[in-house]
Amino acid sequence: MNNIHLITRRSFIRNLGLASGGLIIACTVPSNSSKDKQKLRAFNGSTFEPNLFIQLKDNGALILVASRSEMGNGVRTSLTSVIADEMEADWTMVTVKQAPGDAKYMDQNTDGSRSVRTLFEPMRKMGATAKAMLIAAAAKKWDVDASTLTAKNHYIINPVTKDKLFYGDLVADAATMPVPENPPLKDPKDFNFIGSDLKSVDGKGFASGKPKYGMDIKLEGMKYVAIARCPVTFGTFTSYNKEEAIRVRGVEQVIEIPKINRPFGALGGVAVVATNTWAAIQGRDALKVEWDNGANESYSTDEYTKMIVDNVHKKGKEVQNIGNVNRAFTNADQVVESTFVMPHLVHAPMEVPNATADVRSDGTCEVWAPTQDPQTARTEVATFLGVDLAKVTINVTFLGGGFGRKSKPDFIIEAVAASKAINAPAQVVWTREDDIRHSYYHAVSAQYMKGALDKDGNVTGWLHRVAYPSITSTFAPDTGYAAGFEFGMGMTNQPYLLENILCENAKAPAHVRIGWYRSVINIIQGFSINVFVDELAVKAKKDPLEFRLNLLGPDRIVESPDGYNFDSAKLKHVLTTAAKNAGYGKPLPEGHAIGLAMHYSFLSYVASAVEVSVNNGKLKVHKITSVIDCGTAVNTSTIEAQMQGAAIFGMSLTMYGKITTKDGVIEQSNYHDYQVVRMNETPEIDVEIIKSTAKPTGVGEPGVPPIAPAIINGIFHATGKRYHSLPLKDHGLV
Amino acid sequence: MATLTINGKKHTIEADSSMPLLWAIRDIVGLTGTKFGCGKGLCGACSVLLDGVSVRSCLTPVSAAEGKIIVTIEGVENENKVLQEVWDELNVAQCGYCQSGQIISATALLASNANPSSEDIDTAMSGNICRCGTYPRIKSAILKTAELNQNSK
Known part of the structure; x- marks a missing residue:
């Protein structure tokens, strides 16, 4: 080969x-x-x-x-x-x-x-x-x-x-x-x-501060650049006053960065060029810019969320139809319905977007950037400059976290545009506020699920309807509908053996840039399915673990053309192992309960059992027990670290993560209003890696999706209260 | 003009006295191990030791650091080399970006509390965000360093 x-x-x-x-x-x-x-x-x-x-x-x-x-x-x-x-x-x-x-x-x-x-x-x-x-x-x-x-x-x-x-x-x-x-x-x-x-x-x-990240690149004659971008996605400036910006010590000039269109362009704006980062940021903040906010000015997530919730309660576009769900619901002993709502999220990696570019007079361009996708960056830069690919060099620095944000080269093109404009090496630095307000966001979502139970507590019908702005809206005309690969992250490939399934997609057009975010749509669809199955188990008066194992049915292989077949026995095994490792079924301290969830994503099998309690209305996560089967484990230290990190990442989005807009403007700005989990909230995290000689599969992302539903399920079993929307901060639990 | 003493070396720099120490260290002195994370003292990525105390250099003006002893990640080997070795040995870092600030805060903690409890570590370290979620290993590294230091006494 x-x-x-x-x-x-x-x-x-x-x-x-x-x-x-x-x-x-x-x-x-x-x-x-x-x-x-x-x-x-x-x-x-x-x-x-x-x-x-x-x-x-x-x-x-x-x-x-x-x-x-x-x-x-x-x-x-x-x-x-x-x-x-x-x-x-x-x-x-x-x-x-x-x-x-x-x-x-x-x-x-x-x-x-x-x-x-x-x-x-x-x-x-x-x-x-x-x-x-x-x-x-x-x-x-x-x-x-x-x-x-x-x-x-x-x-x-x-x-x-x-x-x-x-x-x-x-x-x-x-x-x-x-x-x-x-x-x-x-x-x-x-x-x-x-x-x-x-x-x-x-x-x-x-451990000694030596690796070079994007902002650590220092070039001879390099200038620092901070950009004022329109607060509303795809808006443009109409005029600006640079008087006060120019007065900031260290500021050298104010330039215009063109808006470079989709798919992977740059937002454009007014940029302040300075001799150091601080001066550039101070100067940028002193600019007075008039904006034409454009079409997305009407985007307010409160109203939008209500709209997509309405949409998932109406017939949508069929994406999977097996058996006859209507007959199943007609003949059901019990029908269970739930609506799930999750907000936009932003990656907020510790290192903000930044890039350094040197556009030279000989027609070459060299870039140093923390990029997840240097080839796309290279193509976009060459296209922007109108030069052959061979003239463009993209050096990949260390990335201070990516989580999908740094797959997009918008910040790189900004640096190239700035260097070209000032005829010198330019380092574009985003502030944290820029990062939170001008990202490619994880999709806001609404989901409706309806299940039919027969008198023995068997699931006889399964309806799953989703609405979320599609990632494809970033690079193709937005139809308002999502794509097959998005449905395939947990909905159309759900693991249970069911006779009657209907999956539908309801309309949800995009009004901000939508992007990949660690585990992507698996977070959304993995959440609803894992919580809903727990609800079905409760209605069926069954133990949630036994109920899931029964619903998985006899062990089976679902063949896949890429050679990575889905093996339901492996999913069962991670679930039973997580339950066992967590002490599921054994006596727990008063007020404690364990919530379960499992998810197959990026070809790996993960289950989590999370022990929680709620005291005086406040959630405490005591312990997260995760188990992964990722085929051959290449580096067990890295896998354990990724699973621990995924658990904490999952906790952050469960407890705090929420990006909202009002009149098209992102309302959050920094880690005080876009909180993430800190050490004092970090529970004991136990990770087991299943021994396997199968081909290696994904590790970075699969640990995230089970965390949120396992916490929600744990809260229910501890308190009897079921939450269907995130984050829990909105419910006063944190 | 301002004079800063960083890792035992004097630097006379041209900077506004209101410039945050972070940018003076990074852009003017040229030590890039200290990181920018939030600019608002919320994440701890920019932590440095100022007379032994872990401070947020993104909010500390140059004027407040003059005449004091500044230690950045590049100077930690003279403060607590064992901590750095344990950090490496336990594979604490993931992306590594916040780790300079984490190590600075851990150095300050161990200097004032040679045998911290798990709760002491939570208190001392919760100002430092790690988006990768290296907290469990950070805690292990601090506990192990404390143990090694105790044993060597």
Whole structure:
């Protein structure tokens, strides 16, 4: 499947910024899209463009290239550890080089919890190839059969003579060995790093402030830029007065940033250019700008929410219709109905959007930015400047959190526009207020669910109707309806074995930019389904755990064309394990209860059991117990961290998360009115990773969706009160 | 003109006395380990030690820091190197961005309370937001550092 090559062409080496020399192995990883497959078929010897690299130098230094962005996902460690494991490398000899944005790395978009999933097999093969070549070189040197030799911790060993050769000393000879077609892969039981708590390659740096994030880039002659953007999405300025802005010490000039249209443009505005960030922000705040707010001025989330709630109570567009739900409801012993409402959310990563650009007189442009998607950034920048892609370099810095926000290059285009306007390197910095008010928001939603129960408490009918502005509104004309991939995040692929299902979509046009947010629509649809099933269990007078297990039905496999089949037994297993680990069913302190939820997303199975109590009307989350089956666990320390982080992220949106608009203007501005969970609210979080040898699946996002419904279910079982809308702050619970 | 003593080194800078220390440290002195998070003293990403106390440099004007001892993340190794080592060993960081501020606050805590309880840690650390949710490991790292320091006495 992969073309693995020995690299001799110096251009590849130069492009990567690697020092030449040593053993360099490269391979091409096909992506899943048919477009890329066609491109691959067109490759020949002269146009071969590899996208993964190993460089082993004669001092033993092993340089591995990370093609995905590091934003807390641990990807620089997990991806490269896979190569190092197959290669039997000494982990302390590994350094990681961050790839710039270039199509030759195939899809670099770090989203969808799929970096490890996509690159696991090719990276193993790369490592195995390098090891086989080192073994071949040693075999030649010792004049023995290669099959008698083994590799361990950066040495090739002859088990008979006990001789050993250091990898660095074999580099020159290994580079002359033929590249093996199908080098043997390790038996998973022999993995050194895969499946272990491997330390981050960046851990020392993180603990000493060394890694460079976007704002840490300092260029000769660089100016700092802060932009006044229209408070209403897609509004534009009509006039401005810069007098007071110019008076701020350090402010040099005021420029106009054009509005650059969809899909991934920039909002445009009036920008203050200064010698330091503080002056730029002060100057920006001193600008007097008149805005034409445009069509979204009428957007008030209170009214809008009422409208989409109305819409989900009317017949919608059918997206899935199995059996006959109407007959099921007619024949039902009991009918249960619920309406769920969730607000817009914003990512609020600790590092605000920012980018540094240098548009040069020779027509080239170099960018340094915390981006999840450097290739889209590159394309958008090239289009904006009207230059060839080759003229644009996108350097990927560390990301101070992404959560989907930094998939969009709007802030990068702003920096490019500013640099072009002032003819000098420009760093555009957003304030926290800018970040909260000008984001790509997680969709506001309304959902209606209706279930039919027979006299034995079996679920005989299931209606799920959703309304939320679609992510597709960001890049295509907004029809007011959502897309299939959005329904597939928890609604049309719900896990229960049901005979009569009707899923519908009601209208919800977008009035702000809608974007990806950690776990995306799984948060919305995972919430309603998990709470609703709990309600059904109560109505059926069944234990919520037993009820769910029964509703899942006999173990079954649902085949998927991508080869990642849904296995209901795995979902059952994470649920029963979470319940067991949490002590579900055992006596709890007075007033405590455990709420359950489970969700299949990003091809991983997650269940959470959350122990809560409500005292004097205030919620306390005592303990979160989460279990994930993500196939082969590559780095268990990272997976545990991601699950802990997902639990806290999920708690934040359950307790506090809410973005509202009035007359089109976002009402929140900073962490005081867009609160997130802090250490004093953090419960004990217990994580179990199911042991598996299946292909690795998603880790970054799947931990989020079960948290909110598990908390809601816990509150019900502790107090008898059922909440159908978030956040809980609105209900006075926090 | 202002003179700042950062990590034992004197820096004479040209800055308005009202400029927040954060921007003086980052944009003028050029030490970028101290991070901008909110600009309102709400998140703690910009924390530095001022005469041993963890303060929010985004709200501290340069004039308030003159004549005081400023320690940024780049100088923590002289204050509590063990803490940094434990931080690395326990893989505390995820994206890493808030960690400078977290380590500064943890350094101040351990300097004033060598053996903090879980509640003491909650109190001292709740001004520092981590959007990745590294709180459980931050707490473990502080407890472990305290334990190592106790044992070495």
